[in-house]
Amino acid sequence: MERLDATQLRTLAAVVAEGSFEAAAQTLHVSQSAVSQRIQALEATVGQVLVRRSRPCRATTAGQPLLRLAGQLLLLEREALTEARGPLTGTPHAPGAPVRTRVAVVANADSLATWFVTALARLPAELAVSFDIRQDDQEHTAELLRDGSVMAGVTAQRVAVQGCRVRPLGAMRYLALAAPAAAAHWFPDGLTVPAPPAAALALAVAPVVVFDRRDRVQHRFIRSLVGRDLDPPVHYVPSVPAFSEAIRRGLGWGLVPEQIAHADLASGACVDLTPGRYVDVPLYWQHWRLDSPVLDTLTDAVRSAAADALR
Template sequence: MMANLPLDQVRTLLAVADEGTFDAAAGLLHVTPSAVSQRVKALEQRTGSVLVTRTKPVRLTESGQVVVRFARRITALERDARAELGMAGAGEPVRVSIAVNADSLATWLLPALARVPADPPVCFELHREDQEHTTALLREGTVMAAVTSSATPVQGCSVRRLGNLRYLAAAMPAFVARWLTGTLLDDLTRAPVVVFDRRDDLQDAFVRSLGGHRASELRHYVPASEAFAESVAAGLGWGMVPEEQALPRLRAGELVSFAPDRPVDVPLYWQQWKLDSPALSTVAEAIAATAATSLRSAAS
């Protein structure tokens, strides 16, 4: 089927998906919004499927996600071919889009990307998402790779184990003295808790590991990794803090690990398209090398 898809129509759909509206895609492609609409409609007729919902921003249907994944692969392969052939424009940066969870982004991922050689140039487009949901962006064709907690490869992707991101149950010393004075399980069902967002299950999972159901309903939602750790250190509540962020605060006395024998290890994996792309391979190697020294191994 894909061999019969006109590439100008495929690239137009990709522009619509990336820009979010037909008007913005038209500006990017230097054509009229009417031309964009006609190309997308022609592509839908050719595939026999509705590819986008005409909302603002537009949303891809499942069929649209298939075509956009194809478009991104074609774009990446075209760049690599131009580079190998020494064609004009071959030196333009390759964009590598990555979905990553906030805690990895705040701790070990940026040093990994800094290890990627500057030549040939690579531009990164990072999409922050919970590690349990980053694979959804792979399925949609939004990203080429993802740091994820899922070991099951998305269709058309390879998977590599990176290591474990360790979290420590921590709180401010004064908070511990006030709230955690009895049985830990009972205390945590009453004590204020800091939660990243409504998808964050780490704190509730920790309480379940103690035999409970969930943490207290006294919840503060702080959807930024560094601000989350700062909120716990400020005494808003207890929380599961990434080890790398917790250790300096533990040494400084700003935090107490009140359950040091119960760390929570979240396994992380690297999933990427099965694509013979030198840029993507280089990024993957830098990610794996940094993860090997920054994350916990499965045995540790």
């Protein structure tokens, strides 16, 4: 049986993680032509193009299983080394500090902005990990799992990605907020449910703040209120702090995670447009099927932080 070269696999992982042959060469402390030669040799062994030479570089469909394999080998190797050498002492001045285990995970923007860092902080320091966090829409996080770029992720996708286990985390609750003046201007009669015809007219013309073009949660909420699709004016604001600030400033209404909404409601900066009516978005934790202490500890930390923060 053919053998895959570990150095070539590690180089593949570095090219995709760093985004370019040049950056991978820097990280691996080798020349760029060495990186090229290793990738070409690996591609010759497999008989397929493995890396799309885009900016940033991505794994091709053929490259995805090899990228996942490379990440898994690296993780297992680091863990074995850490175990063999004993726990990281944490002494800053120790010469030859161990190379940290890279933990690449993806989460949606609202999880990152609210509860996810709590989970990361629960990992004991002696695990000596380096977090490589990606942010992506919760409907699209599964792509990074599938192509092997990340080992785990918070996703809205409940069907397990190939090679992954999936566990429910609970639901993120969103409340429909607007600044008091904006609410009075656009919804003078309030937004009772089921929405009367006047409310549907108001929802059709009131500006709504949407994270980006992949964020459909506001449009689905409108449909749940009035029973059909509307095409209101939209402000796209792809930043969690800017999103809620845009609502506080009266640019439009929008759905805000309850963790952020509560502060705005308590301070009077916003009002709840539909008291008692909310949107629950179920989230799942998907992770590689791998017997890894780091992945197990991370999974425990994520599930416990999610249990505190989600519904």
